[in-house]
Amino acid sequence: MLKVESVSKHYAGKTALNNVSLEAHTGKIYGLLGPNGAGKTSLIRIITCITAPDSGSVYFNNEKMQSRLIREIGYLPEERGLYRKMTVSDQALYFGQLKGMAKSSCLEQMDFWFERLDMQSWRKKKLEELSKGMQQKVQFVLTVLHQPKLIILDEPFSGFDPINAELIKTEVMRLRDEGASILLSTHRMESVEELCDDISLINQGEVVLQGAVKEVRQKYKKSAYMIAYEGNLPAEMRGIQSMNHHQRRDGVIETTMFPEAGASLTDILQMVSSHVHLLEYREMLPSIKDIFIQLVGKSA
Amino acid sequence: MKNILLVSRREYLSRVRKKSFVIMTLLGPFLVALFYGAIIWLALSDSQDNEERNILVLDESGIFSEGIESASNFHYFVNPADTQSSSYFGTLMIPSDFNLDHPDGARYLSSESLNIIQQNAIENQLEKTIKAQKLVRAGLRKATLDSLQTHVNINAAKLDGDTIKEDSSAVNAGAGMIGAFLIYLFIFLYGVQVMKGVAEEKSNRIVEVIISSVKPFDLMMGKIVGIALVGLTQIFVWIVLSGILMAVITPMIASGQVGEIQSAAQNMEHPMAQIQQQGGALSALFQLDFVSLILSFLFYFITGYLLYSAMFAAIASAVDAETDTQQFMFPITIPLIFSMAIAQSLVIKDPNGELATWLSMIPFTSPIVMMVRIPFGVESWQLILSMLFMIFGFIAVTWLASRIYRVGILMYGKKPTYKELLRWMTYKG
Numbered sequence: 030m031l032k033v034e035s036v037s038k039h040y041a042g043k044t045a046l047n048n049v050s051l052e053a054h055t056g057k058i059y060g061l062l063g064p065n066g067a068g069k070t071s072l073i074r075i076i077t078c079i080t081a082p083d084s085g086s087v088y089f090n091n092e093k094m095q096s097r098l099i100r101e102i103g104y105l106p107e108e109r110g111l112y113r114k115m116t117v118s119d120q121a122l123y124f125g126q127l128k129g130m131a132k133s134s135c136l137e138q139m140d141f142w143f144e145r146l147d148m149q150s151w152r153k154k155k156l157e158e159l160s161k162g163m164q165q166k167v168q169f170v171l172t173v174l175h176q177p178k179l180i181i182l183d184e185p186f187s188g189f190d191p192i193n194a195e196l197i198k199t200e201v202m203r204l205r206d207e208g209a210s211i212l213l214s215t216h217r218m219e220s221v222e223e224l225c226d227d228i229s230l231i232n233q234g235e236v237v238l239q240g241a242v243k244e245v246r247q248k249y250k251k252s253a254y255m256i257a258y259e260g261n262l263p264a265e266m267r268g269i270q271s272m273n274h275h276q277r278r279d280g281v282i283e284t285t286m287f288p289e290a291g292a293s294l295t296d297i298l299q300m301v302s303s304h305v306h307l308l309e310y311r312e313m314l315p316s317i318k319d320i321f322i323q324l325v326g327k328s329a
Numbered sequence: 330m331k332n333i334l335l336v337s338r339r340e341y342l343s344r345v346r347k348k349s350f351v352i353m354t355l356l357g358p359f360l361v362a363l364f365y366g367a368i369i370w371l372a373l374s375d376s377q378d379n380e381e382r383n384i385l386v387l388d389e390s391g392i393f394s395e396g397i398e399s400a401s402n403f404h405y406f407v408n409p410a411d412t413q414s415s416s417y418f419g420t421l422m423i424p425s426d427f428n429l430d431h432p433d434g435a436r437y438l439s440s441e442s443l444n445i446i447q448q449n450a451i452e453n454q455l456e457k458t459i460k461a462q463k464l465v466r467a468g469l470r471k472a473t474l475d476s477l478q479t480h481v482n483i484n485a486a487k488l489d490g491d492t493i494k495e496d497s498s499a500v501n502a503g504a505g506m507i508g509a510f511l512i513y514l515f516i517f518l519y520g521v522q523v524m525k526g527v528a529e530e531k532s533n534r535i536v537e538v539i540i541s542s543v544k545p546f547d548l549m550m551g552k553i554v555g556i557a558l559v560g561l562t563q564i565f566v567w568i569v570l571s572g573i574l575m576a577v578i579t580p581m582i583a584s585g586q587v588g589e590i591q592s593a594a595q596n597m598e599h600p601m602a603q604i605q606q607q608g609g610a611l612s613a614l615f616q617l618d619f620v621s622l623i624l625s626f627l628f629y630f631i632t633g634y635l636l637y638s639a640m641f642a643a644i645a646s647a648v649d650a651e652t653d654t655q656q657f658m659f660p661i662t663i664p665l666i667f668s669m670a671i672a673q674s675l676v677i678k679d680p681n682g683e684l685a686t687w688l689s690m691i692p693f694t695s696p697i698v699m700m701v702r703i704p705f706g707v708e709s710w711q712l713i714l715s716m717l718f719m720i721f722g723f724i725a726v727t728w729l730a731s732r733i734y735r736v737g738i739l740m741y742g743k744k745p746t747y748k749e750l751l752r753w754m755t756y757k758g
Binding site: 041074077079080096099100102104106108109110111112113114115123124126127128168171 | 332335336339343530533534535536537538539540541542543544739752
């Protein structure tokens, strides 16, 4: 669907992107994660042909990216902005037509989205008459109005209250299920972890980690387990390196266990159940944020 | 191309629908007519000063003992019996040592000061009297003198191929200056609108949304073209309304003018010549080639506006806030201001001179300088060359401006230096 191949970009002595490659697939959500100033927006601007890379190329459906193909993209920039004195429907019509939509299909889509996000009554309102959250919603609709095959969302949830953020999240997942491929860029990694299928972690213009979220977390797991139980465990057990205990309000104790290398999980669980009443257990996987801090902390 | 149209349509409609635009467009010609009407009315009411004034002349030299002829509503009373009458407007005192060869020391006293025209009238009358006496002293008789009085009025005409056209340099200069001034005004008026529009899109961060659908060049051109159409709409409405106004007002003024001329003729020595001269100016006005004037006005207006507004757009794209544009505005508008200043003096005095010719070739100054020259008659090859330069100049400037624009609109933070602007032109992509 979208393929970025060894893209580099330098600005006046500063490296914005260094040899970045990634591949986003149809019907998947791709997370472009990294702190502010990592180069996410630079990469997006290259993908959307706003700027050109110094080297490397971008392919869209196996075709080299060019301005003709940009119509297939819907881009919600981090810095939002619309014409303040224009009505919502005029604005939608204008941006839709700029994306090559016919007026009729533009109106059709407007009906669909305004109905769906409960915005029908705003049609004739000027943007400046709407609240900030409402403006954000309008902007989201304008991004997806032309039914793009690739949707690029830069910090999509900033500026939304939790209810609307959830609403947008649902819409994003629905669009993914309908076959759009979504590139989601954010510095708030925890907010998108559950959304993304694949990720790239970017720091200072370089990809520091890449892959499917599941695999990444598996790869960086420290093989730790959490058990919740009633009763008391002995201070030391065979096959367990260390343990951290934490008592919950309801009296249940949660313990994080770090087994010794080669220890069998079944053995450990059997041993635990012989001492206490085991309520819950799960393998603890690191969050993307933890992994990022681990990686970047290492390199720094 | 389609996007340029879409963008310019939005720019056009969003401006034309504004109340302020509608009001200004409809009221403009009336306001201008009102303005000029007021000036003409004031001027006329001033010249229609018909009050008769008596001047008391206390002549100690005896030079004016034969009296001074009345003129310009001034009546002179030389050493009358009654010097105390309150009906005198002022007193003219001629000292005893005042003589024909050294007519110095005359003083005028009054409670109400003279204006320049009145003072001139009195001085003229004294000079005339002295001159007459000098001629008599030299042995010339008045009859001979009168026969020497000659009045010549050149009826300037322009040879255009085989046809002779009435010509009047005043009318030419006026027509040229009006055209040039309108171009000057419109470039500023609408160029600033382009600047504001770009600054608005940048500061509202609209630009990044649009730029993902439209090329920066299309966005810039769309805006420039849209606003140009707003300007042309306004000009068109103004021309039509002015035409209607002229059609209504001209007969009114004309009938007033005939009366003016007739009453003036009574006081003039050469009424026919005067009337002929006025008639010449009028027919010169009507013989001005309005079609080619308007066409070249439109050409230089459009291309000049395109050239300057592209630069305005580039400036606005480079800075974060509209207020920061001042620093870059000035150097860009210097050629425009310069050519307007030059047009007023040099071009009118020497419209086909070397400087005027050169300036009418340079795209930055030609819209104004050439506009002033055209009514005086410009050789076709010069006009064509100037227009070609203008087209190339506008393409080159727009191209360079768009290079700055496409980088500038996405740059936030510090205000760029001139060096950086130059560097932006060479950026890839």
